[in-house]
Amino acid sequence: MYVRKSSSSLVSLCRLPANVQALRPVTLGLFELTAFAFGFIRSHSSVRLRLNSGKQKSFRALVPDSCFMHLIDNAINRSHFNQVNARVLVSGLRCHGFLVTKLVNGYARVGEMRYARDLFDDFPDPDVFLWNAIIRCHSRHNLFRDALGLYSKMQLLWVSPDSFTFTCVLKACSALPALEMGRRVQCQIFRRGFDSDVFVQNGLVTFYAKCGEIELANKVFWRLSERTIVTWTSMISGYVQNGQPLEALRVYGQMRKTNLKPEWITFVSVLKACTDVEGLEGGESIHGCAIKMGFELEPDLIVAFTAFYAKCGLVTVARLFFDLVETPNLVLWNAMISGYSKNGLAHEAIALFRRMVKKNVILDSISVTSTISACGQVGSIDLAKWMDEYIASSEFKDAVVVNTALIDMYAKCGSINLSRDVFNRTKDKDVVMWSAMIAAYAVHGEGQEAIDLFKAMRKAGVPPNDVTFVSLLSACKHSGLVEDGWKLFHCMSEYSIQPRHQHYACVVDLLGRAGYLDRAYEFIRNMPMEPGLSIWGALLTACKIHQHVPLGELAAERLFSLDPYSTGHHVQLSNIYASARMWDRVSKLRVLMKEKGLSKDLGYSSIEINGKLQVFQVGDKSHPRFKEIFDELESLERRLKEAGFSIDAESVLHDLDHEETEETLCNHSERIAIAYGLISTPPGTTLRIIKNLRACVNCHAAIKLISKVENRVIVVRDANRFHHFKDGNCSCGDYW
DNA sequence: GTAGGGTTAG
Known part of the structure; x- marks a missing residue:
């Protein structure tokens, strides 16, 4: 062994007095440890090192391999794997492939992929273990194409893959996914006689499932003579991922007939299947099994239970699980936030998000998109702007998924222009973002804009999908564009989309x-x-x-x-x-x-004044300013009559779709909200109302006139779409 | 070594 002289720090380390106590392995990185050992071994007949366990270990000089093994292990365990100079090491370790393998694994574990790759590339004749290590660490760092490239290179060099190689390669094929490559790998697996290796076969089951080829996964599964719990779990999760939760539950039933004991991770997929079929009972029975088997405190299963109960609508139960965990991980936070959001508890979702920010938890795009979606439900434009500003100053400002959620949020808060701003400023728009913008135009009744955007989308070379067409057709139906919609429906086949x-x-x-x-x-x-x-x-x-x-x-x-x-x-x-x-x-x-x-569902409308959301029901007199509100309603009624407004009382009184009234028709919840808005804001301010039911015919006519006599823009979100009232007209063109 | 949970458009 020799030490390359060009490394000055190494040379200076080598001149250190050869005193083991002075080495202080606890505080030194691997580079120093290694360098010191080089120098030490050259001048002494034996080495004593204190390892991280506190024990001391002796090494005979000139037997550096075992010494290095311990040094490397020691450094890995202490996360001291960050200051190593790979090229110095490799010159010393040229003949010791297994040490290089160890180093490569160590580098990969601390994320130093470049060092790992340099080390590997410098090594003249890697064996299968080293190949496996380098393939695996690329795969672990989501560098799947590189992993597959290395695998091809390995074959060119006539190194025979083993079962470990195949599991890593299949994992990379699954993640991409790369169906054709995987099929070729399967042929090699067969040729090399690994067709009964259960690890390799489990990889194949997962691979086919992730490629959407669930029937092929099933074929591999049933052909196996031996199935482990991992095999069963792979098959169950495969069905779940392919949208066949009932099949997943059936396979789980078959698994229970064997003597295999489920792992907690099995329950994660089964719970997801229960969620998808809204099988509350099934999930609860899994809950029982988990308790019996002692899994109830398994941290990651708590996450799955939180998500399960939240999605089934039992948000309170979900919260109990959430509260079990002292320091929730990111996924748990996200499960709870999206649980609240999906169940219409938007304020709870936002509150939890704020708590997460306050606690300095590292967020990801899922945390923010779930919260953005909650902001859209609330419908407050101020809250929406707050969220937008938050995103603008965050690392997520260019994330397409996040900006797509913002587009949807602004549209739901009544501002199609702000939606469009987000759309315009986002680079690399994907089909989801285009569709979201088209959908935004749809609910605002701007059918022609939606169609124009579709043309622009085609020009930009983004192929539409089935959801794009749902948005487009919905835009046409909201705007009465019958012939355009009819044509669009019939051109779906040009894009190979089955209606x-x-x-x-x-x-x-x-x-x-x-x-x-x-x-x-x-x-x-x-x-x-x-x-x-x-x-x-x-x-x-x-x-x-x-x-x-x-x-x-x-x-x-x-x-x-x-x-x-x-x-x-x-x-x-x-x-x-x-x-x-x-x-x-x-x-x-x-x-x-x-x-x-x-x-009937009870009707209510809300309006936000000075950042405070006020909710009104029909004839609602609960507000402290109700007297002023009803005075305003009365005077409004008078002014409407003067302007020539009359109501079709008979048909409306039988119009069960809307709120029935004991008194007059002018106290429908949206009108109370508007009256409150009129007395609470300066003239000319836009009023934004959210109503849970569809707009009533009479109120719709009345609001048109209110917009004229009061000279106000009034934006109403009803159960189906938006109405922008201005100068006595509505953006829906009375077509809703 | 192989299995899992939380995101966006209708």
């Missing part, structure tokens, strides 16, 4: 709202699939708008058989009868609803 049920529903809506009821019904009858709830629902809505009783009854009949307990469908049919003044049928339907125990 799904949702696309058909959009077309029915498109035709129906425009008054082509027969054409819509004909379209339904020619559908290649069984029409479901959304199809008949769209037809029913169209029949309500155009007062078509027979077709409305037909649609309602289908809906009642598919979903007997939906309030909305009964209410809509009742509205059709009411608009046709068929009062006897209206009252019959009311009796039926009472028998079924159905009652």
